[in-house]
Amino acid sequence: MNRTIRHAGVVTLLLVFALLVRITWVETTDGKALADDSRNRRNAIEQYAQPFGNIIVAGKPVTGSERTHGGNDLAYRRTYAQGPLYAPVTGHASQTHGWSQLEGIYQDVLTGSDDRLRSPLDLLEGSRAEPGNVLTTIRPGVQKAAYDALGGKKGAAVAIDPANGDILGLVSTPSYDPSAVAGSSRADDEEWRKLSASEQQPLLNRALRQPVPPGSTFKLVVAAAALESGLYSSVDERTDSPDPYTLKGTRTVLGNENPAAPCENASLRTALRYSCNNVFAKLATDLGKDKVRAQAEKFGFNDAKNDVPVRAAESVYPKRMDEAQTGLSGIGQYDVTATPLQLAMVTQAIAHGGELTGPHMVAQVQNASGDTLRDYSHPSARRVMSEDTAAQLRSAMRTVVDEGTGTNARIGGMAVGGKTGTAQHGVDNSGTPYAWFTSYAENADGKQVAVAVLVEDSDAARAEISGNGLAAPIAKRMMEAALR
Template sequence: MAGSRVRGINLPLRRVAKLCAAMLFVLLAHITVVQAFGSPVLNADRRNERPLIARFDHPRGDILTYDGTAIATSRPTGHGPYLYGRLYKSGELYAPITGYVSLHRSTGIEQAQDAVLSGDDTKVKVRSMVREEPVEGADVRLTIRERVQWAAYRSLKETGIPGAAVALDPATGAVLALASYPSYDPNAFTTFDRDRLAATTRRLKQTSSQPLLNRALNRLYPPGSTFKLVTTAAALASGEYTPSALVDAPTRLRLPGTPTYLENAVACGDARPTLTYAFQVSCNTAFANVGLQLGQDLLRDQAEAFGFNAPRLTIPLATTPSRYPPAMDRAQTALAAVGHHDNRATPLMIAMLSAAVANNGVLMRPYLVDEVRLPDGSIINRAGPVPYRTAVSTTLAKVLAAMMTTVTHKGGTGTGAAIPGVEVAAKTAILETVPGMEDYALVTAFAPADTPEVAVGVVLEHPGSRANAVASIARAVIEAALA
């Protein structure tokens, strides 16, 4: 009897025990799921203060120019819960590069190099553990040369015209300058006052001049006559043309299958100039005819060899891909050959055109970070030149360089970029006579032509009667790089 009563009592206990075990398993499983998969979401939740406090409880690494000047650094706030804030020197000058780090967002190098700057990178953490020191962020040294960056931004700002300028070392791909105008002061985002931060963000986003937009890397422009460099490369590579070959350049060219005419902005000799002369004075109808002769596929192949239609390029800042159109009819092909169809390029791409020619046809991958250095001075990462793609052969690059120098000589369209005592190679574009297209001014150039040290790309938006200022900006940047 006693045994049956015990068994009767134990049965409910066993059921309760099983239920408790099942509930415990569910609880542990839920905790595991939250820890393994839900923590990123919880950490990113703006209501969660702990990650924010941890983010600002120690100094971030400095961002330095190639010359060694700290342009982004941390300073004590003097009160909690956020112990360190960010300070940007010459904020507007370097804003498109440094970006900013705020309570809920980071941009620019602050975002692209956040792991090393914050100290979360494995290499940085390991060094701190070995030395038994508090975790500190590593310093990021850029490839930016102060003198060149200042020349680029100052020249843009003096015009008062929105635009961008990029300077590259053609032999390595190092970015010497990256300027975008109008700019903004990233110090406005370092406040820990949420209402003030929200108001600043809203104000800058609503500003019609779009100061937060990095025009150098993320705005696409019609390349105009700078694309004639690509068309010329395709023509010479085809074997059907030489620099001295005569090309048809009528005053007006009717686009195939349309009632529309393409016109030359300048007189093109006797309508049968050499390819070199057509390049020097930028004959639209000549290069439209060349494009029709070559066909869209050859043009597209050459454009892609220069970097158009390439997958997203990071330097490590993300860049918007430049594009050359897919399937086109003959009229569109003619327009694309002179950069007037749906071709689009960033100012970085405009600089890369010259960089490829300057480096004997080999385009080096652009990069913005030179090295990453720990607080004790030891280097944990250093960049090196990496070939990106072969745009043209060495022989063809030298021919293109020679043709580009004629543009800055008397009678060329780029005399404003000429520098006494220095041979400058260039190709300019002023889009102001194309129906239905907004006006832009562009230039791609490099110097010295025989031993290149710098390649530049400059774009001005809606310059009107001051379109020629684009060549002056290129000249100022080149002079700063060669000084």
Template sequence: MNEPVRRISVVVLTMFLALMIAASYIQVIAAGDLNADARNVRTLYREYGTFRGPIVVDGQSIVWSAPVDDPFNYQRTYADGPLYSAVTGYYSIVYGRTGIEQSENELLSGTADELFWTRLGNLVSGETQRGASVELTLSGAVQQAAFDALGDQIGAVVALDPSTGKVLAMVTSPTFDPADLAGHTTSVVNENYQTLLGTPDGPLVNRAIAGDTYPPGSTFKLVTAAAALGAGYDAESELYAPDELALPGTSVTMGNYGGASCSSTESMTLADALRISCNTAFGSLGMKLGWSVIERQAEAFGWGEQLSIPLAVTPSRLPDDPDQAQTAMSSIGQYDVRATPLQMAMVAAGIANDGELMRPYLVETVRDADLRVVETTEPEVMSTPMTVADANELTAMMVGVVDAGSGTNAQISGVEVAGKTGTAETGNDLDPHAWFVGFAPADDPVVAVAVVLENGGGNTGTITGGRLAAPIARQVIEAALAAQGGS
């Protein structure tokens, strides 16, 4: 073979090898990533061409795929879309997936490993591939009550079953209709999405578990109180409660809400300090306990955890090595303490469940197209932040908050409600966040709830958790009690 021919042969062979390597890489190594890429429209065509499983609440489909006469074959349909959007998310040919539509996508689309034998049976029988149904833990009645009570106020509500960790309700406001993004006309979907992006207060943000976390304000006093009980204090332990608390190393003092005086003697019990939400008492308590004690208590309730329920939850945050003054502020849920509404619902649930915190979850059961159970979620203990005795003592203190303290607007006739209010300063010129967390019945809880109204939720007048958030929590608790009684 002469030299020119040999050189051409080497070049051609090299090109063939390059093509083989590239093809192998694309078809084998990169195939998964390419299929999962939201820009891969062919993947969406393939998914829309098969029956996508429904999302179910209380035995009824709230999301399903309806047959249509277009190239996509099926149209994703949302019943009461705005009511459930914080959980379901959307499924869009343009913008991909969010919420349960994303986290359970392989099961809903029928491509999950758990459905291998189902797919094999379909292949043998010639039947069309069908996705699994995903049954949620939500209670339709509790979800509706939370949605109605929150209304157009900016904020979020989360309700949990303390004994299992089931999410009974998750609502965020403002909300949106996933159907607006599920259409098959891309120009309309694009227009709808841009409208949502341009809407003030971010309707696409799930304030219950994601987006910006919030200073929890005085609801964090539950964590400080739990830390105190664990350190040997009890409800009758006396705390230093001046009208103004000097913050070491600064020229600043801590005051109480509205400049009020907690005690004429500058001393009060832990129970009374929680009942009227005395800032100076808890600030002095926090400095006496030390930040490491409070930090360990908060972490036991879930601060810093990378939770998946299976929706991804933004971790709640604590300050890093605060000094004495910062510890005092952190002890009342200010400075750099941040939490999601889910996190605060977990605090209430952990206290309610005799000091045992159950891991929260949203998916109850997954069934294949023949209704055979593919997956089921078993309740799981996440941590034990308190002893039974301490949890019971803190529960009694929280009952005092609702019976004769800052949380009287959460009272329910004939039912003992345990709760804590919060009014969290934001460090800017905006109104404070209004909080309420609680559970009921206090002696045998069936629901724990957290409510936050961002910057007062758009309300006017006096912004406090007791005035604005507690009535919302009451309505959610009432719905959960009614649902429990009817089950």
């Protein structure tokens, strides 16, 4: 009997020891993983236990917080002022579907869990601090001008201050109201399902996350490569460009939208003015894909980590092409893709004398007292072309607006330069073409703005779809809002 009791005691002690070892293992090794697990309800309860900090536009919050009702254990939910207008900037903070855009990147600051917000006592007690705020570079006038001008069209627009890289406007349409999906009610879930299933893709940030063929706007990159490489010394030097041009190694003849345009052996200025396909296809072929790609990458193409601070989708200039495909790449077709942000960056560098300042839409991150936690007012800059090349391209772009295909962007009292683009879409161009316009404007005080506009789809007749007809008027309204 004593032996049986002794054995049972030993087994019991071993089980207790094993349990203690397991508890210690969980606490020391798995504890943080369990605490951080998205399925841990306590995290959400703590996260939504107090009002959030705010995302600020021009000194005013475009976000807020409200008490929840109906027995919800999450005490607060996010609200948005003019939600659809600012959704491409703020993103959403949803009790059910997570956080995106600036809401997601600065989640710890906005919920008060960032260690930089905590006092020594907060850190000692493990308590949360008062939430901080995120100050953006967005200007309400520019943002609203773009949003109103895009209207019901599917598209996007970006405006950048070339001098400091501040993103002044960033719009994607159709948009959505983040307030409608911020909670965990049945109505919020139904709205999320509706948005997710919509063919219009309102949850997609087209300004940053939708790279498409840039069409003739890419001719600015090819022109820069031609001048930088010394293939041509001036935008007014005549090129060696037969019209029409036969893609090298093929029988495919490349013509121009306007057969009457003086595109044969045209100068870069004339070729940009009339958007001559023969000139830029020949240029790209003569330069070779490596030189064109090198110039494109200086502007930001093929960068998979372009953060503003939201990460933009990669704009692509292909690495593997034959000579015919390289020719097509010269007019922004084949497998070349770009986001509106990327094309705004191209024009930004041209406007700023060949120097590209890193674009960003956050100026400062602050604590609740207004003390700066991080300042973004001095972003990095890099030279992507010579001042002379940039000056020549600005001059040629002004010719496009004054006398060429971009006349709808003219603004009285300002110097405006631009480039139109109409890119093929779908197999054998079966889809509605993309209408592009990228431009810069400078007022009498020397202040500048660079803009890129994409109209992905509209109710215009196919024959009426053009960069000048659809996108240039939107760019004009944005430039006026930025510089008036």
